[in-house]
Amino acid sequence: MTEIIRVLLIEDDEDDYFLTADYLSQCENPRFQLSWVTNGEDALAALRKKPFDICLLDYILGPENAMDVLENLKANGISVPVVILTGQSDAQVDEMVMRAGAADYLTKTEIETPRFMRTMRYAMVRSEIENERLERHKVEQQNKAKDKFLAHLGHELRTPLTSILGYTELLLDDEKSQKIQQELSIIHTNGKHLLSLLNDLLDMSRIMANKLELSPRNIHFSAFMTDVHSLMNLAAKDKGLSLTIQSNTLVPEQIFTDPTRLRQVLINLISNAVKFTDSGQIVVTVSMHEGKGLMSPPKLQFDVEDTGIGMLPDKLESIFQPFEQIEDVMRANHGGAGLGLAISRELVHKMGGELTVSSSFGEGSIFTFCIHPGAINEDKLEQLSLTSPQAAVANNPNLHVSGRVLIVDDLREIRRLTGHLVSQCHATVGYAENGVKALEAVLLAEKENHPYHLVLMDIHMPVMNGIDALNALRRHNSNVAVVAITAASRKGLKQSLLDQGFDDVIGKPIDKAELLTVLDKYLIRTYGPTIETNERDSVLHRHLPKDDANQRKKILVVEDDYDASELMQLLLTHQGHDVLVAHTGNEAVQSLKESSFDYVLLDLTLPDTDGYSLAEEIKTFQGDICIVIVSGYEPDKERMSQLGIEEALIKPVSKEMLANLID
Known part of the structure; x- marks a missing residue:
């Protein structure tokens, strides 16, 4: 297929126009589609009306020159490549037009030479590369804006969730609330569900931005699977289902992987199995597959099988797409944002495997994935023997x-x-x-x-x-x-x-x-x-x-949200600590001038300063104080290290998190 290049010639000399048009008309491949204007104003109008691949611009255009036209095009956001045509070569002029943004320059005597065609080609290629660079930059800026928005959204949602979950926990523990335990449990359960949706959204954002990283380490595999069993067994029993974790081969005593992300995948798959199974059982089968040399390392396979509602064949791939849910599943009000399986597939991929599904409508589903377990010692393979929770x-x-x-x-x-x-x-x-x-x-x-x-x-x-x-x-x-x-x-x-x-x-x-x-x-x-x-x-x-009395700590809570600060003060006071609240950086500094503290719980976003700057100032008052970041944002680990801050809590903050931290 013959390529067609759209050329706009900006030339006030009719003879030069005919010379250029005659030469371009003789070219068979590529073919040129030439438009002609005689001044900068008409050129701008033509470029606004339809797209061109390249402009040929005469250096002298009556009262204006190429520099004026280039500046006008740039001011109006026109990015088409421009090649300057001059009567004779002038090094000073050539350098000037290139600095002004021209793609290249030619003398008019070179129009009928091979250099003319090469110059046109190179100018368009460079323009395409530059346009691609600008487009990438635009996408990067859009992604940064989206990431910033999601981080801000996460912070704004986590702060009220702290109050919702925290006060509900306090009421659940209060004997005076026995009559409304069921209602409080519903509030608490739905609050945690909202938090899980938020975490899924942020995880998906990190995955799409290619910013989600694994933190692999050696873990004892039987202990790990027992923990998963303990966590999920009660959820299964609540629906009258049995949950079994078994192995049909020997398994490694230790594996090398990210335990948090592997646990996330397994809990997600088991939770879905429980959610969509009304009777019967969920069986998790683990099997070890030996490798065949360096090109095929050993793999650890997990099969999560349920006796639930199953899926139709044409729905099996769509469930792994972000924000996708099967219509009849949505009508059944099972909840969720449709991100769990998409996140799980990406996590499995990062762990060296693939997540797949097979299913029969009305009979159940089997989700299967493999991971690389790291270097396996053949002498340390064992039976996976787990005791069911009592x-x-x-x-x-x-x-x-x-x-x-x-x-x-x-x-x-x-x-x-x-x-x-x-x-x-x-x-x-x-x-x-x-x-x-x-x-x-x-x-x-x-x-x-x-x-x-x-x-x-x-x-x-x-x-x-x-x-x-x-x-x-x-x-x-x-x-x-x-x-x-x-x-x-x-x-x-x-x-x-x-x-x-x-x-x-x-x-x-x-x-x-x-x-x-x-x-x-x-x-x-x-x-x-x-x-x-x-x-x-x-x-x-x-x-x-x-x-x-020796266990009592003196704690300064620096938090601009009044509900969140009051809740943390209440939770810490119930644990036997002395607590003072500051809602701004200035209030915190004044409190530190008047008294010493064992801990400072510090929000990163304050109305008069940022948390990191305040932390640095706090250290000047009391160098040995323990500063703990408490925020809805993921803290900057490098900045924390520079300030000597070792602990951080991500909102919502619960009474257990505070008890775990301050002991």
């Missing part, structure tokens, strides 16, 4: 004990589940997310003469595992009772952990009866059957609770 866990324990318990687990949801059971027995609960944090918490509590009486320590954690944390505690002469919590079930493991110095061992998922036995053994029973005298004396001597 139904009794949901019941209220009858044991009433006194003492302080530190729960150490890298998974927040598991810390929360365990903490809930322990607090039901009326013990005081603290939290740590790894061995290093646990070591710091125990030693600090003992230094302040307010020790922990029991540590429930997960074995497999990042930064410092449970065994190393125990050894570090004993090197520091701490004699706190430490109970290992592990999902591993290999023969001899319990005795091995006892030999390494643990006082006891509890399996995952945590059995209520086992936990009550441990609490009764290492804490003080405050009512109920009396324990043996000699055992009681031993426990009292080792674990006698101290005065709570």
Whole structure:
């Protein structure tokens, strides 16, 4: 097919016009479609009326010259490439027109030479490249604006969600609210659902901007899958469904992947299975597939099968598209923004696999994906053996004990589940997310003469595992009772952990009866059957609770939203801390001039300053103060590091998050 190039000739000499037109008409490929105007004003009108591929502009046009025309075109946003035609070559003029924005220049005697055609071609190619660059820049700016908008939207939504969820939690815990527990639970559930939709939206934004990164590390696979089972089993039981996690092959003892994102995919698929299954079961099958050399590494496959409503064949691909939902599913009011599966597919792709689905309408669906598990040691393959969570866990324990318990687990949801059971027995609960944090918490509590009486320590954690944390505690002469919590079930493991110095061992998922036995053994029973005298004396001597006054912290909350600041003050006051609120940077500075604080909880967006600048100023008043960022935005980790800030909370902030942080 013959290419057609649209040329606008801006030339006030009729003879030069005929010369140029005659030459262009003789070209067969490409073909030229020539339009002629004699001045800059007509040229601008022609360029506004229809598109041209290139302009040929005479340097002298009566009272105006090429510089005037170029400036006028630029001022009106015309980006077509312009080649200047001159009567004779002049280096000074040539340089001047190029600086003014011309694509190139030619003498009129070169019109019938090969250089003329090359110049035209090069000018158009350069213009296309420049247009593409400008278009990319435009898209980048639009993406930046969108990202900024979504970040702002996230912040604006997270702040009121803090109040909604926080006050609902307080009311749920208040005995005076027993008559409206069902209504409060509905508010709390829907608030958390709104938060999950917001998180999905922000995740999808990061994926589309190619800004979502994985943080892989070694994880104990059986413990990881047991945690997933614990988290999702109650949701299945609430609908009368059974949830089974099984393996038809040996699986690695450890895998190398991002546990947060793998957990997100599995929970999303299991949640969908529960949502769209009214009776029957959900079965998660794990299988290991050996690799075939470097080009085909080993893969770990997950199949999530349900006996739910299923899907029609023509709907199977659309469910992975962002914001897509099947119409009859939407009519059934199952909720969601239609982002979960799109996010899951992208996450699986980043983990080295693909997410697919097979389904039969009315009979159920199977979602399948594989991930690269990292380097696999053939000598460390094991059976995946998980114990189903006990139904009794949901019941209220009858044991009433006194003492302080530190729960150490890298998974927040598991810390929360365990903490809930322990607090039901009326013990005081603290939290740590790894061995290093646990070591710091125990030693600090003992230094302040307010020790922990029991540590429930997960074995497999990042930064410092449970065994190393125990050894570090004993090197520091701490004699706190430490109970290992592990999902591993290999023969001899319990005795091995006892030999390494643990006082006891509890399996995952945590059995209520086992936990009550441990609490009764290492804490003080405050009512109920009396324990043996000699055992009681031993426990009292080792674990006698101290005065709570030493645990009280002085906290400054810097937050411009009055509802959010009042809620945090209320939550922290209920935990026994002294709390002062500042709504601006100036108020915060004035408070620091008048008193010292243990913690500053600092919002990043304030009416008179930004949080980072205020943090830097705060350090000048009290260098050893612990500053914690509390914001609806993802904080800048590099900026935090520069300011010596180690902790950040993303809104909405719950009472558990604050208890976990300030202990």
